[in-house]
Amino acid sequence: MKTPAIVCLSLLNLCSFATARAALPPVPEFPLPVDQQHSTTARQLAKPVLESRLLDDMESPTNWRLFGPGEMTFTTERKRDGKQSLRLTAPTKGAEPPRTPGRPFGETVARREFSNEDWSGFNRISVWVYPDLPGFKVVSLKLALDCEGTAGRSYTDGGMNFVLLRNHEWNQVTWEITHLDRKQVKALELVYRLQGNEPGATNRVCYDFDHLELQRVAPDHFRGWDVAPGEIAYCHIGYGPDDPKLAFSAPGAETRFELVDAVSRQPDWTGDTRIVKGPVDKIQVLDFSRFRRPGHYRLRLGQIESEPFPIQPNPWRITLIAGLDFFYCERCGFAVRGIHDVCHQDWRAQAAGRSLTINGGWHDAGDLSQGLVNTSEAAWSMLRLADRLDKSDPELARRFRDEARWGVEWMLKTRFGDGTRVTWATMDFWTDGIPGNVDDVVVKGSNSPFENFLAAAAEAAAARAYALSDAAQAERCRTAAEADYGFADARAGNPNLELAGAAAQSGIELWRLTKEEKYAAKAARFGEILLRCQQVEKPNWEKPLTGFFYASPERKRIAHYFHRSHEQGPVVALADLATFFPDDPRAAIWRAGVKRYGDYLLAAAAVNAPYQMCSASIYQLSENPSAADQKQIEQGVRLAEGVYLRRFPVWGDFRGNLGVLLSQATAAASAARLLSSAELRELAREQAEWTLGRNPFNGSLMYGVGHNYNPQYTAMSGDITGSLPVGIQTRLAADVPYWPPSNCYNYAEVWVHPVSRWFTLQAELAQ
Numbered sequence: 001m002k003t004p005a006i007v008c009l010s011l012l013n014l015c016s017f018a019t020a021r022a023a024l025p026p027v028p029e030f031p032l033p034v035d036q037q038h039s040t041t042a043r044q045l046a047k048p049v050l051e052s053r054l055l056d057d058m059e060s061p062t063n064w065r066l067f068g069p070g071e072m073t074f075t076t077e078r079k080r081d082g083k084q085s086l087r088l089t090a091p092t093k094g095a096e097p098p099r100t101p102g103r104p105f106g107e108t109v110a111r112r113e114f115s116n117e118d119w120s121g122f123n124r125i126s127v128w129v130y131p132d133l134p135g136f137k138v139v140s141l142k143l144a145l146d147c148e149g150t151a152g153r154s155y156t157d158g159g160m161n162f163v164l165l166r167n168h169e170w171n172q173v174t175w176e177i178t179h180l181d182r183k184q185v186k187a188l189e190l191v192y193r194l195q196g197n198e199p200g201a202t203n204r205v206c207y208d209f210d211h212l213e214l215q216r217v218a219p220d221h222f223r224g225w226d227v228a229p230g231e232i233a234y235c236h237i238g239y240g241p242d243d244p245k246l247a248f249s250a251p252g253a254e255t256r257f258e259l260v261d262a263v264s265r266q267p268d269w270t271g272d273t274r275i276v277k278g279p280v281d282k283i284q285v286l287d288f289s290r291f292r293r294p295g296h297y298r299l300r301l302g303q304i305e306s307e308p309f310p311i312q313p314n315p316w317r318i319t320l321i322a323g324l325d326f327f328y329c330e331r332c333g334f335a336v337r338g339i340h341d342v343c344h345q346d347w348r349a350q351a352a353g354r355s356l357t358i359n360g361g362w363h364d365a366g367d368l369s370q371g372l373v374n375t376s377e378a379a380w381s382m383l384r385l386a387d388r389l390d391k392s393d394p395e396l397a398r399r400f401r402d403e404a405r406w407g408v409e410w411m412l413k414t415r416f417g418d419g420t421r422v423t424w425a426t427m428d429f430w431t432d433g434i435p436g437n438v439d440d441v442v443v444k445g446s447n448s449p450f451e452n453f454l455a456a457a458a459e460a461a462a463a464r465a466y467a468l469s470d471a472a473q474a475e476r477c478r479t480a481a482e483a484d485y486g487f488a489d490a491r492a493g494n495p496n497l498e499l500a501g502a503a504a505q506s507g508i509e510l511w512r513l514t515k516e517e518k519y520a521a522k523a524a525r526f527g528e529i530l531l532r533c534q535q536v537e538k539p540n541w542e543k544p545l546t547g548f549f550y551a552s553p554e555r556k557r558i559a560h561y562f563h564r565s566h567e568q569g570p571v572v573a574l575a576d577l578a579t580f581f582p583d584d585p586r587a588a589i590w591r592a593g594v595k596r597y598g599d600y601l602l603a604a605a606a607v608n609a610p611y612q613m614c615s616a617s618i619y620q621l622s623e624n625p626s627a628a629d630q631k632q633i634e635q636g637v638r639l640a641e642g643v644y645l646r647r648f649p650v651w652g653d654f655r656g657n658l659g660v661l662l663s664q665a666t667a668a669a670s671a672a673r674l675l676s677s678a679e680l681r682e683l684a685r686e687q688a689e690w691t692l693g694r695n696p697f698n699g700s701l702m703y704g705v706g707h708n709y710n711p712q713y714t715a716m717s718g719d720i721t722g723s724l725p726v727g728i729q730t731r732l733a734a735d736v737p738y739w740p741p742s743n744c745y746n747y748a749e750v751w752v753h754p755v756s757r758w759f760t761l762q763a764e765l766a767q
């Protein structure tokens with residue numbers, strides 16, 4: 001039976017905004033079905049195989065080796081073809097706790113060895129896998145290629161690939177390896193990671209493998225600024241009638257394009273393409289901004305035709321419902337149909353002889369960890385968005401407040417009451433829920449002003465949100481917010497940019513709740529610190545930029561983010577100060593600071609035309625970077641001797657720019673709201689459109705929304721509609737988009753952080 005399709009037309013019809021409140025469709029119940037038909041995996045499986053070569057028919061044990069706990073045998077019980085298959089069995093846990101607390105107990109590996117074979121004539125591996133894991137709702141497997149081109153390199157380079165499997169049936173697993181050096185292949189590893197089991201699920205897993213072969217297929221586009229050949233890159237969820245409407249393609253012979261009816265394929269509008277200089281190569285632009293009639297359409301350029309998309313008012317509602325579904329599916333301590341039962345009841349925190357059970361809230365990522373920063377920011381973003389949706393979409397606003405409550409409850413539950421609380425807890429396996437055995441994880445509480453400021457902001461917003469519906473809960477939140485703000489303020493000392501941003505926002509939220517002037521005064525004081533961190537004067541550079549922030553008022557190092565980002569913090573706080581205190585004598589100064597940063601974002605994004613992707617940051621060699629970081633810095637756009645603007649962050653193993661990009665987009669949208677700037681509003685929307693398909697790979701990064709969404713590393717919770725990965729990365733020192741066809745942490749990992757930023761961005765864009 002086919003999975004119910006929720007592609008552009010059906011989901012967008014379901015989720016479309018409308019002027020009349022009665023015209024809004026209801027918000028569906030969660031979990032949403034996952035449309036696999038329009039995934040990259042389905043598209044790749046459908047590719048014609050141009051050539052193949054059998055590597056192993058599993059009829060002989062020659063060249064197979066076992067590593068780790070468990071057994072490797074050959075069985076005639078199940079086979080895809082031939083007489084037998086290779087069977088790998090393993091326990092789900094070790095006899096001792098993991099060496100790294102909270103991480104898997106180890107790996108069991110079936111390794112097929114080769115004698116430095118040359119596979120360069122092929123670019124895909126295919127193997128058939130039958131998993132037998134009774135009671136498991138999500139089944140995963142890792143493939144790793146050991147060859148000269150991947151030896152000693154980071155997992156970011158694409159030498160590992162995680163796949164999800166349908167339990168109790170044969171699965172064809174394919175892995176495109178065009179991006180890897182394949183001239184001296186030493187081995188292919190089939191790996192089960194010991195990640196525990198839920199109560200009632202088996203504690204011993206079984207995988208059968210058969211028919212391992214090499215294949216040659218037309219490869220996917222995975223690197224560069226040029227648009228994938230034969231593709232039109234556009235925003236998959238559509239465009240507003242009055243918004244600019246751009247799409248991109250590789251230059252070709254065709255100079256006219258058509259906008260055709262999605263069903264009849266009859267032209268409704270035609271236009272001329274134009275060629276523009278991209279960051280590296282020339283890019284063909286399809287501009288249909290003048291077309292405003294609502295409906296469902298496709299773009300056609302010669303023989304190339306896009307998937308259908310709508311033109312309609314506020315097309316973003318689909319993404320809000322999908323993102324909300326993602327958070328629902330990431331709930332911990334709650335039975336989520338098809339994903340897990342009530343989980344982690346044996347997860348605890350300790351501080352000064354006291355102990356708390358800490359399941360609840362939301363799992364953080366592709367693993368099952370918990371973090372206060374992400375929980376606080378997620379709850380705050382949901383409540384902020386609910387405020388903006390109250391009049392236009394009251395049912396969706398209510399659903400956001402309901403989901404935020406799940407995170408707020410965890411924040412209250414994990415406080416020790418003296419400023420100490422759970423700030424981070426690693427969890428990368430399922431547990432049996434019974435305290436006192438090998439799968440228990442116990443974390444230490446800590447007292448951090450940054451985390452307490454973030455928590456206080458979310459708790460204060462929650463106290464306002466639930467004041468009418470649940471007075472007792474609102475009072476709990478108010479009490480916690482004031483106490484946590486006090487704990488943080490007492491330890492703030494001389495705050496840096498990040499801490500001052502959190503402190504200012506927290507003070508604003510407490511003033512909105514209590515109307516006590518002391519919170520307004522403190523928010524303004526922290527706002528002054530933010531402005532002292534900003535570059536105001538033009539530096540003596542060949543290409544001078546201003547408006548960016550330094551990491552502290554001492555202004556010794558420009559603020560950079562490469563993973564989880566808080567770049568929006570100072571700008572949103574300054575914009576809120578100017579919004580809520582317009583008569584304050586400093587309001588004009590706050591506005592000026594916001595405008596300077598907005599001008600910086602516009603100038604830094606211009607180097608990435610026509611995508612207008614926000615550039616990551618300015619880096620200076622005077623910061624004494626490592627040799628590896630210096631190589632990356634010098635790949636950026638030169639602004640002066642020793643000063644470079646990087647399009648993507650300077651980073652190590654933790655790669656993926658979506659957290660950074662959406663933080664910048666949020667800042668741009670907040671600045672646009674304060675300044676009534678159409679230019680900044682468009683810049684913010686362009687980052688959202690990049691995320692949803694208007695990128696060189698014509699791929700939506702939000703799973704289940706649009707089409708051509710890559711697999712994401714979600715080995716524990718499975719594919720979820722609405723999830724976002726850490727994001728598009730770069731390869732080695734290059735400053736060029738790299739989106740390899742390998743599914744691995746960290747770049748392809750499911751992460752709550754970018755979805756939180758997506759909510760905050762949409763709150764700032766909401767009309």
